[in-house]
Amino acid sequence: MPLFKRRDDDGDGWTVERMSTGELFRWRVRMERIDNILPQYKEALQAAAREEGQTLEEYVEWAANLSTDRMHETRGRIMNGRASQREATLYSCWQEARAAVQEVQYRMEVRPGKFAWSGR
Numbered sequence: 156m157p158l159f160k161r162r163d164d165d166g167d168g169w170t171v172e173r174m175s176t177g178e179l180f181r182w183r184v185r186m187e188r189i190d191n192i193l194p195q196y197k198e199a200l201q202a203a204a205r206e207e208g209q210t211l212e213e214y215v216e217w218a219a220n221l222s223t224d225r226m227h228e229t230r231g232r233i234m235n236g237r238a239s240q241r242e243a244t245l246y247s248c249w250q251e252a253r254a255a256v257q258e259v260q261y262r263m264e265v266r267p268g269k270f271a272w273s274g275r
Contacts, residue, residue, distance in 0.1 A: 169260075172223060179262040181272065184219045186212060191255040199248045218249040219256045226250075 168183040189212060192200065204214035229246050232238040260274030
């Protein structure tokens with residue numbers, strides 16, 4: 156699985172992952188929610204997008220599709236003091252962008268052997 160971009164297996168827009176507890180959750184990117192990004196983060200994301208030669212929308216979509224492994228690797232670098240201040244700032248911006256544009260659902264057992272997806 157690539158570190159920088161996740162794809163859904165069914166072509167329905169949902170990416171299914173497993174939490175550390177073994178429970179399943181799924182997410183998809185809803186770019187119509189881009190206006191939910193707080194202004195101070197949006198400003199930093201716009202600057203990063205310009206540096207990468209991308210629009211804000213392209214950059215936010217890229218950040219929203221970063222793999223969990225990539226996010227954990229970056230967080231680990233920050234916690235171990237190996238990341239630059241810029242990388243730490245961008246990580247916070249990526250987290251904000253993901254929270255704003257990702258729709259997340261958790262698989263819940265509603266009856267014995269019967270499951271449903273629930274979330275925001």
